[in-house]
Amino acid sequence: MKAATKSIKLLLSLILSLTLLLTACSSNGGQGADSDKNSEGKVVIDFWTFWGSEIRRPVIEKIIQDFNNSQDKIEVKHTYLPFGDIWTKNLASIAAGKPADVIINDINQVAHRAQNNQNTNLSKYMEKDPEVKDRFFPELYKASLYKGEPYALPFNTDTRMLFYNKDMFKEVGLDPNKPPATWEELEEYGKKLDIKNGKNYDRIGYLPNYKMGAEVWMINADGKSYWDYKKEKPIIDDPSNIEALTWFKDYYDYYGSNVINKFQAEFGEETADPFISGKLAMTTETTNFFTKIRDYGEDINFGIAPLPAKEPGKSQTSWGGGFVAEIPKGAEHPDEAWEFLKYLTDVQAQEHWAVKGFDNVANIEASKKAAENPEFSEDGKMVYTASVKNLEETIITPVPLQAPDFTNLINPELEKVLLGKQSPKEGLKKAQRAVEQLVKNNK
DSSP states (O other): OOOHHHHEEEEEEEEHHHHHHHHHHHOOOOOOOOOBBBBTTTEEEEEEOOOSSTTTTHHHHHHHHHHHHSSSSEEEEEEEEEEHHHHHHHHHHHTOOOSSEEEEEEEHHHHHHTTTOBBBBHHHHHHHSSSGGBOOOOHHHTTEETTTEESOEEEOOEEEEEEEEEEHHHHOOTTTTOOOHHHHHHHHHHHHHHHEEEEEEEBBBBTTTTOOHHHHHHHHHHHHOOOTTTEEEEOOOOOOHHHHHHHHHHHHHHHHHHHHHHHHHOOOOOSSTTTTTTBBEEEEEEEGGGHHHHHHHHSEEEEEEEEOOTTTTTTOOOOEEEEEEEOOOOSSSSHHHHHHHHHHHHHHHHHHHHHHHHHHHBBHHHHHHTTTTTTTTTTHHHHHHHHHHHHEEEEEEOOOSSTTTTTHHHHHHHHHHHHTSSOOHHHHHHHHHHHHHHHHOOO
């Protein structure tokens, strides 16, 4: 009996030990870095993205496969997490000391993550590979810095441009090869392209607030944003911003909120897009919009141009965003992660991403090569070439360290302006005071 009891205890002990071992082996569960080497002796690193669509996922996984096949020391494992979850889980994994080795993250918050010790300073790697920083459009590389030091590498970006229907231009006597170059021309052309049926519109020439808010027109007006990054202070009520918002409001009022809201409610994605369906003659979009024209546009005769300038000789500045690749703080394999970061942002991987997704990338050489890639149609080459040129006049607006979420104080004031509850000057001055107070509070 005693022997049987000892045997049972021994068996239970073995089962418990095996359970603990299996639990330890699976504790990462695809949510953190795998510290083990694979069967070939390669260090396995975990790469988190939110690219799980049928278009994006095959592209990023082909880049990963190419990297894995290009050398014999590192194997990259791809972990997909939904867009709404990835960054929350990233912060939790950093706090738990089990982050990914590489993650795709928002370009506008790099400095915030650096300030909060959530990503890795790449200076020592950049000193070893100084040529890397020259790959990128300067505005994008600048957005990856905190106190002058890099904490990420830019991956992709975008830029806003004007798409217009050439046949509709011809129909109303406009030159299809001369898109509007100024705000005055944009309004003039837009109203000429309108087709009104009683109180309703069968076609609208242009809506300044469709797919692009007033803040982008403020940037376009004088190459400025809400924030002076050199002086580290808000400039929301800058005279050029007031002028831009006044123009925007006047143009908005020409149609009125009832017409605009009804018009916008009728349209969605793909074939329901108003430009695709012929209900909007001009629209402002990122250049990836070309894929909708290509796939759903039934041979629309279109053109593309930079955003019109406020007036002749003024800025044609556009606005963009994008994503970076970075190494979370506490990553288990930062050296190996750096090698993958270099590959991910080099010409081959960047050109592949650009061509397969018709997406603007951060690497200058890859951008220029993509524009001439034989996989693009002639229209594709035209649009992509225009977008690469436009990136030279596109600014990024990182969230200021002194005032995170400051747009939450600005947007309600803009809404009141559009509703006619206050003038553009009053709205922007109120927003200025609110953000100044936020900066003081944060100090």
